[in-house]
Amino acid sequence: MPKVSFAADIKPLFRDIDISHMKRFDVELDNYVYMSNPDNADQVLANLSAHNGEPPSMPPGGPYWTADQLALFTKWQEDGYQP
Numbered sequence: 001m002p003k004v005s006f007a008a009d010i011k012p013l014f015r016d017i018d019i020s021h022m023k024r025f026d027v028e029l030d031n032y033v034y035m036s037n038p039d040n041a042d043q044v045l046a047n048l049s050a051h052n053g054e055p056p057s058m059p060p061g062g063p064y065w066t067a068d069q070l071a072l073f074t075k076w077q078e079d080g081y082q083p
């Protein structure tokens with residue numbers, strides 16, 4: 001299986017509204033340098049994921065990422081944050 005790429009596979013999962021709203025909070029969803037910092041990527045993934053039966057916190061009210069999309073993000077991390 002080819003390695004997951006930020007530009008080709010991950011960045012397109014974020015909507016323009018996600019990217020623009022989160023810049024205000026210094027969360028740069030479209031910025032490879034920001035996203036390839038493992039602490040930032042882990043925090044983004046945590047916000048996209050359900051916790052203890054609670055829906056994900058991001059994006060507020062949904063639409064939430066599917067299990068396949070979350071798995072792709074995890075594989076991007078496991079593949080070593082390819083650009």
Ligand code: HEM
Pocket residue numbers: 014015017018021022025027029043044047048058059060
């Ligand atoms: C480090 C990760 C993140 C943090 C700490 C974070 C935090 C926040 C906070 C505090 C707000 C404003 C309060 C609220 O509306 O609940 C917000 C708004 C928003 N976030 Fe995030 N967020 C993160 C990641 C994301 C991701 C990954 C997405 C989308 C895939 C996203 C999409 C949005 C959108 C669309 C809004 C605006 C909601 C509105 O104004 O109606 N955020 N975020």
